[in-house]
Amino acid sequence: MTTETIRSTKYPAQAHAYSAWPLILIIIGGAIGLVYAVIAYLINLKIYASDLSRMNKILANLLCGMAACSGWWYSAQWVQSYLAH
Numbered sequence: 001m002t003t004e005t006i007r008s009t010k011y012p013a014q015a016h017a018y019s020a021w022p023l024i025l026i027i028i029g030g031a032i033g034l035v036y037a038v039i040a041y042l043i044n045l046k047i048y049a050s051d052l053s054r055m056n057k058i059l060a061n062l063l064c065g066m067a068a069c070s071g072w073w074y075s076a077q078w079v080q081s082y083l084a085h
Helices: 005-009 013-019 021-049 056-084
Strands: none
Touching: 013 021, 013 056, 021 056
16 A cells, blocks of 8 residues: 555545554653654554454554654663763
8 A cells, every 4th residue: 555545545534533542652752752642643544444353453543642652761771871971
C-alpha cells in the first residue's frame, strides 16, 4: 500500500476514532508525545485499511498504540537523564 493509496482512501469516523486513541500522548507527552502519537495514528490507519480480520486489526491497533507509549516513555526517560547531567 502506497502513501497515495492511503491519502485517497476514505475512512469512516469509526476508523478514525479507533486509530486515534494514541493521541492521548499529546496531553501527557508534550512534543515527544505528539510525534509518537501521530506516527501511531498513521500506522493504525494503515492497519485499518489492511486485509486483516477484525480481531487482528483491533489487536494490532492496540499493540501499535502501546508501542508508541513505550517509545514515548523511553524517549522521555532518555531526555530527562540527558538534561540531569
